[in-house]
Amino acid sequence: MEGESTKLIKNLTEWRFSQYPKYILLPIDETHEDVKTNIKNIIYSEVTPRHLEGNVRLVCASEDALNNILDMDMELTTREEFAEFISGAKLPYGALPVAHRYGGHQYGLWLGQLGDGRAHILGEYVNRHNERWQVQLKGSGLTPYSRVYDGRVVLRSAVREMVASEACYFLGIPTTRTGALVVSDDTVMRDVYYTGDLRREKAAVLLRLAPSWFRFGSLEILSENGEVPVLKQLVDFIIKEYFPEIQLSDENRFIRVFSEIAHRSLDLVAKWQGLGFTHGLLNTDNMSLLGLTMDYGPFGFVDSYDGGFIANSSDGEGRYALSKQPDVVVWNVGQLADAVKPLLSPSQQIHLSHILKTLDTYVKNKILETFLMKIGLREEKWGDDQLVEKLLDMMQQTGADFTATFRQLAELEPNEMVNDIKLKDKWSLKRLSMHVSWGCWLDQYRERLDKEADASSLGVFEDERRRRMLSVNPIYVPRNWMLHEAILDAECDDFVKLNFLLEVMKRPFDNQPEAEAKGFSAQPPHWAYALKISCST
Ligand SMILES: Nc1ncnc2c1ncn2[C@@H]1O[C@H](COP(=O)(O)OP(=O)(O)OP(=O)(O)O)[C@@H](O)[C@H]1O
Numbered sequence: 312m313e314g315e316s317t318k319l320i321k322n323l324t325e326w327r328f329s330q331y332p333k334y335i336l337l338p339i340d341e342t343h344e345d346v347k348t349n350i351k352n353i354i355y356s357e358v359t360p361r362h363l364e365g366n367v368r369l370v371c372a373s374e375d376a377l378n379n380i381l382d383m384d385m386e387l388t389t390r391e392e393f394a395e396f397i398s399g400a401k402l403p404y405g406a407l408p409v410a411h412r413y414g415g416h417q418y419g420l421w422l423g424q425l426g427d428g429r430a431h432i433l434g435e436y437v438n439r440h441n442e443r444w445q446v447q448l449k450g451s452g453l454t455p456y457s458r459v460y461d462g463r464v465v466l467r468s469a470v471r472e473m474v475a476s477e478a479c480y481f482l483g484i485p486t487t488r489t490g491a492l493v494v495s496d497d498t499v500m501r502d503v504y505y506t507g508d509l510r511r512e513k514a515a516v517l518l519r520l521a522p523s524w525f526r527f528g529s530l531e532i533l534s535e536n537g538e539v540p541v542l543k544q545l546v547d548f549i550i551k552e553y554f555p556e557i558q559l560s561d562e563n564r565f566i567r568v569f570s571e572i573a574h575r576s577l578d579l580v581a582k583w584q585g586l587g588f589t590h591g592l593l594n595t596d597n598m599s600l601l602g603l604t605m606d607y608g609p610f611g612f613v614d615s616y617d618g619g620f621i622a623n624s625s626d627g628e629g630r631y632a633l634s635k636q637p638d639v640v641v642w643n644v645g646q647l648a649d650a651v652k653p654l655l656s657p658s659q660q661i662h663l664s665h666i667l668k669t670l671d672t673y674v675k676n677k678i679l680e681t682f683l684m685k686i687g688l689r690e691e692k693w694g695d696d697q698l699v700e701k702l703l704d705m706m707q708q709t710g711a712d713f714t715a716t717f718r719q720l721a722e723l724e725p726n727e728m729v730n731d732i733k734l735k736d737k738w739s740l741k742r743l744s745m746h747v748s749w750g751c752w753l754d755q756y757r758e759r760l761d762k763e764a765d766a767s768s769l770g771v772f773e774d775e776r777r778r779r780m781l782s783v784n785p786i787y788v789p790r791n792w793m794l795h796e797a798i799l800d801a802e803c804d805d806f807v808k809l810n811f812l813l814e815v816m817k818r819p820f821d822n823q824p825e826a827e828a829k830g831f832s833a834q835p836p837h838w839a840y841a842l843k844i845s846c847s848t
Pocket residue numbers: 425426427428429430456457458460461462463464592596597605606607608848
C-alpha cells in the first residue's frame with residue numbers, strides 16, 4: 312500500500328501528458344477561436360480554455376478518480392494551484408487543448424453540427440496502470456462550437472454531473488468519470504426549468520475523464536456530410552485505439568466494431584433499467600462509442616416506480632421516459648448503423664440489417680437477466696419473465712420505491728417470505744404488500760426460489776442468494792432530493808452535504824450509519840415527490 316502511495320504525484324509540475332496526444336493523428340483545425348458553423352473534414356479544433364476569473368475555489372474532488380486514474384495524491388487538492396489547473400487557467404505540461412466536432416440527432420431529429428461548445432480535451436494521460444485517459448474540462452469557455460451559447464456550466468448542473476458520474480461508477484454502471492469541480496464568483500444566466508424564469512447562477516468547471524470522448528455523433532457528422540475518407544480514418548483510429556481485438560486488416564472490421572458498440576450500448580441500458588437510472592437526454596450526441604454513460608444533464612434515479620418517469624421537464628412527450636430507454640437506445644444504434652453504412656459493401660450492409668433485427672430481443676433478454684439477478688435467480692426458467700413483470704406492475708400500481716423495494720426484498724429472511732409477515736422497517740415492501748396480488752406473488756417467488764435450491768443445501772443456497780442480491784441491489788442512490796439539498800448549500804459555499812453525499816456513494820451497497828441517520832435509505836421526504844429536476848445547464 313505504501314509503495315502505491317509513493318508513486319502518486321505530489322506536485323502539479325509532475326502532472327504531465329507524457330506522450331504526445333494520439334488525437335494529433337486525426338485531422339485538426341488550427342485556426343483556433345472562430346465559430347465554426349459548418350466546416351468539413353476535421354475532427355478537432357485547437358482552442359485554449361477561457362478560464363474563470365473571480366475567486367476560483369475547489370468544491371469537491373473524487374479521491375478514487377484522482378488517485379487511481381490521474382495518480383494524484385489528494386494533498387494536491389489543498390493547494391490553490393489545483394483550482395487553477397481545474398479552471399483551465401494553468402495547463403498541464405504537454406497539453407494540447409482541443410474541442411471535438413460532432414453532430415447529433417436530438418429528440419429524433421438531425422440537428423447537424425454541434426461539437427464541444429463548452430468543453431476542452433486537454434490531452435491524454437497515461438497512468439501508472441498504463442491506462443490512457445483523455446482529460447477534459449467542461450465549462451471552460453467558448454470554443455468554435457459554442458454556437459449562440461456562453462461556454463459555461465453552472466454549479467448546479469456541475470454538482471449533479473460530479474455526484475452522478477462517481478455514483479454510477481461505484482454502482483457498477485460503465486461511465487465517464489469526474490475528478491474535481493471548481494466554482495467561481497463569475498455568473499451566467501440560466502432558465503432553470505425552461506419556464507422563462509431566468510436566474511443568475513455561479514459558473515463552474517468540471518475535470519472529466521474518459522478513455523475517449525467519441526460519441527455516435529462523432530461519426531454521424533462525417534457520414535451525413537459525405538466526408539467518407541475522414542469517416543474511414545476515424546473509425547480505423549477508433550478500432551486501433553479502443554478495440555484492439557479487431558484487426559485493421561479484417562475486411563469486416565467496420566461491421567465488427569459496429570456490432571461491439573451496439574451490444575455495449577444495450578448492455579449499458581440494461582444496467583440503467585436495473586438501477587432505475589433515467590438518463591433524460593438520450594440524444595445521439597450523448598451516446599458514447601465506448602458504451603459509457605455520458606452527459607449527466609437532467610438524469611434521475613426513479614423513487615416511486617413508474618415506467619413513465621421522465622427526468623427532463625422539457626421532454627413533454629416522454630420520449631426519454633425510463634421504460635422507453637431501451638427502445639431509444641436501439642433507435643440511436645440505428646442512427647449509428649446509418650453512419651457507418653458508407654464504409655460497407657452491399658453484402659456487409661445486408662449483414663448490418665440482420666444485426667439490427669436482433670437488437671430488440673437482445674436488449675429484452677439482457678434486461679430480464681438483470682432483473683432475475685436482482686431477485687436472486689441465476690438462470691431463466693419458464694415463467695420468470697412474468698414473475699418480474701408482475702412485480703414491476705405491482706410496484707407501479709402501489710408506487711413502491713424502486714431502489715428500496717429490491718433492497719428490502721434482498722434483506723428478507725426465508726421465514727419472512729410469508730404473506731402476513733410484519734414488514735416493520737421495510738417501508739417500501741410494506742407499501743407493495745398492499746397490492747391485492749402481493750401474497751400470491753410472494754408464494755410464486757418462494758416456490759421459484761425453492762426450485763433453484765438444491766434441497767440438501769437449502770441453508771447455503773439462501774445465504775448465497777441473499778449475498779448475491781445484496782451485491783446488485785444498492786441501499787443508496789443519489790436521489791434528486793439529496794442532490795437538491797447539496798446544491799442549495801453549495802450555492803452558498805457550504806460543501807459539507809455535497810462531500811457527504813459523494814462519500815456515501817462510494818459504498819452504495821453497504822449500510823452506513825451516518826447515511827442512515829440522514830434518512831438516505833428511508834422513504835424520501837414528502838417534498839421530494841413534488842421536486843422537479845432542473846434542466847438547463
Ligand atoms: N452553455 C453552453 N455553451 C456552449 N455550448 C453549449 C452550452 N450548453 C450546451 N452546449 C452545447 O450544446 C450541445 C448539446 O448540449 P448537451 O447539454 O447535450 O451537452 P453538454 O452537457 O454541454 O456536453 P457533454 O455531452 O460533453 O456532457 C453540445 O454540443 C454542447 O457543447
